[in-house]
Amino acid sequence: MSTGAVESGVRVSGGPAVPAPRHESATVFAAVVVVGVALLVVSxxxxxxxxxxxxxxxxxxxxxxxxWGIGSxxxxxxxxxxxxxxxxxxxxLAAVCGAGLALCGxxxxxxLRNPLADPFVLGISSGASTGAVLVAILGIGGGAVSLSMGAFGGAVLAFATVIALAAGAGGGTARVILAGVAGxxxxxxxxxFIVMSSANAEQTRGVLFWLLGSLSGADWTDVMxxxxxxxxxxxxxxxxSSSLDAFTFGNSAASSLGVSVRRVxxxxxxxxxxxxxxxxxAAGAIGFVGLVLPHAARLLVGPRHGRLLPATILVGAVFMVWVDAVARTLFAPQEIPVGVVTALVGVPAFALILFRMRGSQ
Incomplete structure (x- = not known):
């Protein structure tokens, strides 16, 4: 298989290579970027x-x-x-969260060559939540470990656990998803368990609200x-992005195209x-952003990652800005956890995407 196959089109799982008309797709991509940036600024x-x-x-x-130094x-x-x-x-911060989570998805x-993969489904968000709660409630590290470092440690441990479970079950993307659910x-x-056994009533309320996804505590440090x-x-x-295009054809094909599979x-x-x-x-575990929005971006610009990733980032940022606006204003002054809104919007949207994918097969 030559690199030209990657440049001219991307193989959809179980089907032939899909050609990518360069002039048309470039025009669509440019339009998506311009409109996306404008929508983000306006939002x-x-x-x-x-x-x-x-x-x-x-x-x-x-x-x-x-x-900004303009008047008083x-x-x-x-x-x-x-x-x-x-x-x-x-x-x-809502824009950053939307962009980051959508990109990760x-x-x-x-x-993993699996349309259901995202940080929430694979346990990374849950592991990060555990690490953050260990630092916040139990004081692991005695103040030397920050909330972000605790969350990173938990995320890495969770993903390592999921990979170990999947490998023990024989490997394969389907088993990775099942292991992710278990993780x-x-x-x-x-x-x-940590929250219920070690936190007081006030901490419990705050942590449980945060675990559902909340941007209420956002500050400039979080943003930076x-x-x-x-x-x-x-x-x-x-x-x-070009290496990711090669992964579409499988690990063996990516390796034959010169991609260092393990390193990448x-x-x-x-x-x-x-x-x-x-x-x-910073914001708790927010689900469905990384699961749904990459599919929406693929419908706009196609599967090539040089275009898919920027589109996904913009779609995710705009989506989360409006989700947060709804979460804090719908029942003001009472606030809805952001994760609740993303689930309410994400599940029907994902169902529509699944139906459209089924109809295109």
């Missing part, structure tokens, strides 16, 4: 004005302008803090840390665990 600009506080759109942008807002310190310390970092689906339940149970880690992961994954898989899975851990430590 952030609009949703930052949402909230239960009595602040007009003019007030919100006066505060932002004042912090004329508002109180409390009103300034609501916009600059609460709404804006929360909205930006696309990478894992490609590496998810295991680490969720461990997390629940998660943004830096996710940006690093995006760069690495984009540089590996180890690198990308480590990056995926790192991104997931950082996002879970």
């Amino acid at each position: 952030v600009a609009v949703t930052v004005t949402f909230g239960p506080a009595d602040l007009s759109v003019r007030d919100v942008y006066a505060v932002i302008g004042a912090h 807002s004329g508002l109180t310190a409390l009103q300034d803090g609501i916009v600059w310390q609460l709404r804006l970092p929360r909205t930006l 696309a990478i894992m689906q490609s590496l 998810t339940q295991l680490f969720s149970a461990v997390t629940s 840390v998660c943004g830096a880690i996710t940006s690093f992961g995006i760069i690495v994954c984009l540089l590996m 898989r180890f690198l990308l899975l480590t990056v995926t665990a790192l991104i997931t851990a950082s996002l879970v430590s």
Whole structure:
């Protein structure tokens, strides 16, 4: 098999290579990127004005302008803090979480050649939650271990457990998914045990709400840390996009095309665990983003990863910005966990994608 096969089209599992008309697909991809970036900017600009506080759109942008050195807002310190310390970092973190989780889902689906793979299904999110809870409630590390480091350790341990279970069962992508389900339940149970046995009532309420996915505690530190880690992961994954195309044909074909299968898989899975851990430590376990949105992006730009990954990132960012806006305004001042909203939206959307995939076969 030559590299031309990868460049001219991608084989759909169980079917022939699908040609990729270069001029048409390039035009569609450019349009998706332009529209996606515009939608993301508009989404952030609009949703930052949402909230239960009595602040007009003019007030919100006066505060932002004042912090950028453009005039003075004329508002109180409390009103300034609501916009600059609460709404804006929360909205930006939502965009980062959506981009990162969607990217991780696309990478894992490609590496494992399974459309059901994502950090939540494979137990990485549950493991990261366990690591974060160990640090937050039990104080593991005596303050030397941060929440993000604990979450990363838990994510790596969870994924190693899943891979070991799958290998012990004979390997194969189907067994990886089944092992992921088992790993998810295991680490969720461990997390629940820690919370119920060691946390007080106030900690229990806060942790359980956070485990369902919550951006209510977002601050500028979270935005910078998660943004830096996710940006690093995006760069690495984009540089590996051609190798991911080769993985579509299977490990043997990828190896014959000159891809170092073990090295690339180890690198990308480590990056995926790192991104997931950082996002879970800041926002809790948010499901269905990495499962559904890569499929939506494939419908827009096709399966080639040089185009799929940027589209997935943009779709994920826009999606999470609006999900968070709904979560904090639908029943204001009471807030819905973000993970609840993603599940309510994600399950029907995933069902539609499955039906469309069935109809195209």
